[in-house]
Amino acid sequence: MRILGIDPGLRRTGFGVIDAEGMRLRYVASGTIVVPPALPLPERLKVILDNLREVARETRPDVAALEIVFLNTNPASTLLLGQARGAALCALADSALDVHEYTALQIKKSVVGTGRAAKEQVQMMVQHLLKLDGTPAPDSADALACAICHAHVGPLQDRVAALSGVLNASGRPRIRNGRLLG
Amino acid sequence: MRILGIDPGLRRTGFGVIDAEGMRLRYVASGTIVVPPALPLPERLKVILDNLREVARETRPDVAALEIVFLNTNPASTLLLGQARGAALCALADSALDVHEYTALQIKKSVVGTGRAAKEQVQMMVQHLLKLDGTPAPDSADALACAICHAHVGPLQDRVAALSGVLNASGRPRIRNGRLLG
Numbered sequence: 001m002r003i004l005g006i007d008p009g010l011r012r013t014g015f016g017v018i019d020a021e022g023m024r025l026r027y028v029a030s031g032t033i034v035v036p037p038a039l040p041l042p043e044r045l046k047v048i049l050d051n052l053r054e055v056a057r058e059t060r061p062d063v064a065a066l067e068i069v070f071l072n073t074n075p076a077s078t079l080l081l082g083q084a085r086g087a088a089l090c091a092l093a094d095s096a097l098d099v100h101e102y103t104a105l106q107i108k109k110s111v112v113g114t115g116r117a118a119k120e121q122v123q124m125m126v127q128h129l130l131k132l133d134g135t136p137a138p139d140s141a142d143a144l145a146c147a148i149c150h151a152h153v154g155p156l157q158d159r160v161a162a163l164s165g166v167l168n169a170s171g172r173p174r175i176r177n178g179r180l181l182g
Numbered sequence: 183m184r185i186l187g188i189d190p191g192l193r194r195t196g197f198g199v200i201d202a203e204g205m206r207l208r209y210v211a212s213g214t215i216v217v218p219p220a221l222p223l224p225e226r227l228k229v230i231l232d233n234l235r236e237v238a239r240e241t242r243p244d245v246a247a248l249e250i251v252f253l254n255t256n257p258a259s260t261l262l263l264g265q266a267r268g269a270a271l272c273a274l275a276d277s278a279l280d281v282h283e284y285t286a287l288q289i290k291k292s293v294v295g296t297g298r299a300a301k302e303q304v305q306m307m308v309q310h311l312l313k314l315d316g317t318p319a320p321d322s323a324d325a326l327a328c329a330i331c332h333a334h335v336g337p338l339q340d341r342v343a344a345l346s347g348v349l350n351a352s353g354r355p356r357i358r359n360g361r362l363l364g
Contacts, residue, residue, distance in 0.1 A: 040281070041271065041283075042271045042275050042281040043275065045268055045272055045275060046272070049272045049275065071258065072257070073257075075253040075254070075255075076253065078260045078264065079251065079253060079261075079263070079264040081261070082262070082264015082268060083264045083265070083267050083271065085261075085264070086227055086267065086268020086269045086272070087269075087271070087272050089224045089265065089269070090227055090228070090231045090269050090272040090273075092224060093224050093225065093227060093228035094228075094231070099222070099223075099224040
């Protein structure tokens with residue numbers, strides 16, 4: 001299973017692609033889409049849309065994973081982040097990719113083993129788990145961590161859901177705050 | 183000049199298309215994209231993306247106009263609205279449409295003559311200005327009002343900007359709170 005992880009942001013959107021075979025993970029690609037801040041908003045969103053579609057076209061993932069975002073206390077920032085996230089989700093939808101969402105807590109627990117991990121610990125563990133030569137950049141590391149989280153948690157969730165039949169109206173496990181609802 | 187006005191929302195996204203020739207306006211089309219609330223977020227955004235692209239493909243506007251959104255006091259709602267707005271902007275960017283943004287105040291002033299107009303007054307004036315047989319639905323009316331605002335204000339802004347040379351780095355008039363910055 002090839003997983004595309006995304007860390008969306010209006011200024012920088014990280015992406016990371018890995019292959020997962022059971023517990024074995026393999027690094028495929030990662031990078032950061034840097035959006036020119038001087039562009040008008042619609043063009044900035046188009047940079048995210050076009051580049052993520054290209055990433056999906058070139059790496060051909062089976063599924064995508066995104067972090068459920070942190071709500072900024074500044075409403076204007078939240079709105080901007082929402083628009084960037086909307087553009088990222090549109091790129092994934094256009095690439096016919098099923099999207100799974102995870103909280104920061106789930107991602108950190110899955111990658112580092114604790115939900116209270118610092119950014120540097122996430123970068124270090126991503127490097128270790130994917131046997132990378134160097135430390136990945138922060139945006140790429142977050143995107144790769146999200147993909148790793150799906151590799152660890154996704155199949156489990158699917159199995160639990162299939163066993164207990166807790167699927168919502170659209171055939172997905174009913175999850176609230178990272179917990180499967182039974 | 184054919185103008186596509188959009189009133190984006192995650193549950194309902196209104197659109198309205200008009201032709202403007204100087205001060206003469208002509209109704210072309212309008213409607214509401216109703217998004218099934220049971221769908222997962224990525225699929226809801228795709229409904230907005232696909233339908234708006236189709237509207238643009240079928241009506242072939244020259245330019246698009248959007249309302250600068252109201253910031254909800256609820257951060258989660260702001261994030262959802264941001265994502266819907268992101269999807270709408272992606273559809274416009276994909277359709278190679280230049281996007282102009284107006285505040286609710288600018289739109290109401292331009293359509294009703296006062297910034298303190300009620301929703302019903304906007305609907306009535308849209309019906310009157312476009313010589314419609316019936317009152318348009320609220321989402322369509324807001325989208326049409328946005329298009330009418332661009333028909334009234336857009337050419338003026340362009341002319342003022344060209345005369346005084348107050349263009350920002352991306353070649354657009356520098357506007358803050360609806361005022362052109364000189």
